[in-house]
Amino acid sequence: METSTQPESGRHLYRHQIPITVAAFVRVYVWEIPVRLFHWVNAICIVTLIATGYVIGNPQAVFYANEAYQLYWFGTVRFVHFAAAYIFFFNYLFRIYWAFVGNQYSRWYNYVPLKKWQWLEILEVFRVDIFQLKLKRALELGHNALAAVSYLALFLLFLFQVATGFALYGEMSSSWLPKLFRWVTPLMGGELAVRQWHHIAMWAFVLFIIMHVYIVFYHDYVEAKGTTSSIINGWKFRREDEL
Numbered sequence: 691m692e693t694s695t696q697p698e699s700g701r702h703l704y705r706h707q708i709p710i711t712v713a714a715f716v717r718v719y720v721w722e723i724p725v726r727l728f729h730w731v732n733a734i735c736i737v738t739l740i741a742t743g744y745v746i747g748n749p750q751a752v753f754y755a756n757e758a759y760q761l762y763w764f765g766t767v768r769f770v771h772f773a774a775a776y777i778f779f780f781n782y783l784f785r786i787y788w789a790f791v792g793n794q795y796s797r798w799y800n801y802v803p804l805k806k807w808q809w810l811e812i813l814e815v816f817r818v819d820i821f822q823l824k825l826k827r828a829l830e831l832g833h834n835a836l837a838a839v840s841y842l843a844l845f846l847l848f849l850f851q852v853a854t855g856f857a858l859y860g861e862m863s864s865s866w867l868p869k870l871f872r873w874v875t876p877l878m879g880g881e882l883a884v885r886q887w888h889h890i891a892m893w894a895f896v897l898f899i900i901m902h903v904y905i906v907f908y909h910d911y912v913e914a915k916g917t918t919s920s921i922i923n924g925w926k927f928r929r930e931d932e933l
Contacts (some may be wrong), residue, residue: 717926718927719929735775740892740896775852
């Protein structure tokens with residue numbers, strides 16, 4: 691009688707093996723150091739501005755003292771907010787500069803949907819993100835077209851926050867930079883309107899952060915290209931047959 695230590699299920703699988711071709715992956719250097727540096731400086735600034743901006747818009751009596759001069763915590767919050775705003779502004783200018791001198795994945799034309807394939811990719815990403823369907827085609831190795839358009843809208847929101855923020859700061863500052871934006875206040879109908887719109891736009895950043903974190907991790911799972919780690923080390927993965 692034939693005896694075997696191999697389980698029947700294992701023998702069955704062995705007899706009916708199907709050859710599987712495994713595609714090779716190659717590493718592609720996508721995000722250069724300046725882009726990654728911009729991303730993390732921008733992230734820290736935005737979180738700082740949101741936290742301090744919320745406190746400025748809704749101040750709390752956290753501490754108590756007999757004299758007002760003994761409580762300067764709110765002044766510290768305002769200082770941190772203004773300092774982060776300056777860093778945010780110059781970091782923003784640097785990214786605009788890098789959009790003209792960086793590699794092919796960071797150039798400005800990636801963010802403007804001027805080509806037919808970009809619109810098709812936008813529809814493809816909607817299929818994946820909203821309807822949870824499988825990818826039909828490989829997406830762009832850098833930002834996919836929908837992400838690129840959303841970042842373009844985010845850059846415009848950056849500009850709005852800079853303009854309204856420095857307009858508010860220009861009313862109390864002697865520095866030349868905030869004073870360049872003082873024309874925004876009468877244009878928008880007064881300081882109260884500027885403050886309200888500046889505060890509303892802050893919540894748009896909060897919503898963006900939530901969606902951004904979710905979509906990044908989701909596409910990292912769906913595409914398996916190293917989306918999450920690429921903003922740290924700069925490398926993504928691409929199947930050889932997609933190159």
